[in-house]
Amino acid sequence: MDEVTRDVLASTSSVLQCANGTNGNTPTELTKDDIDIAVRTLLSNDAEMISEVVVGKDAFGTSPVRPAFWAYIDTDLIDDLENVSNFSHSANYPNQQSVLDSEWGATGNVRWLYTSVGSVSAATPAVYNNFIIGKEAYAVVHLRSETGEFYVEPLGSAGSADPLHQRGSVGEMSAHDKFSLIDLEALTVEAEGDRAEGQYLLAA
DSSP states (O other): OHHHHHHHHHHHSEEEEOOOOSSOOSSOOOOHHHHHHHHHHHHHTTOOOOBOOBOOOSOTTOOOBOOBEEEEEEGGGHHHHHTSTTEEEGGGOSOGGGOOTTEEEEETTEEEEEESSOEEOSSSSEEEEEEEEOTTSEEEEESSOTTOEEEEEOTTTTGGGSTTOOOOEEEEEOOEEEEESOGGGEEEEEEOOSSTTEEEEEEO
């Protein structure tokens, strides 16, 4: 399901290439300036933020979190995200009840969710698309049960293709649809990583 959503966003969102890094490439590595540009772009497009403010409290090492757009980043880029100057790890949020399971942290008005199936180009070095989205960027419609159908085929079910009954199969079928609502509320930020083996995209 995540991969379908990723592909929808990759095909419909506007693209912003990071240009404020120091590696001299196009795009550059992810920076605060580029993320701020993405936020201003979304606000200029009248995109609504999704999460509300997380109010600060008197607890050592914590800090409040601004109202924010949500963003998706590949796990390969987590170290680059942490190098962004205003990054705050989700462990430092004053209210841990507001932290999602896959949330890594926040930069200004963007809260970042990590995924191992991010949008990655086939280029060398690879370019990563990081999606920053507003409240009405896309929608999901479940056409049947949300959990779908789950099938398990026993060993040898492939017949002559598995004469020694060594292989079975497991699969899930889920009828649903994901589609773009307002393209201007989804931005892809392209960025190159600070490591030689990859380049990253920042999308909003």
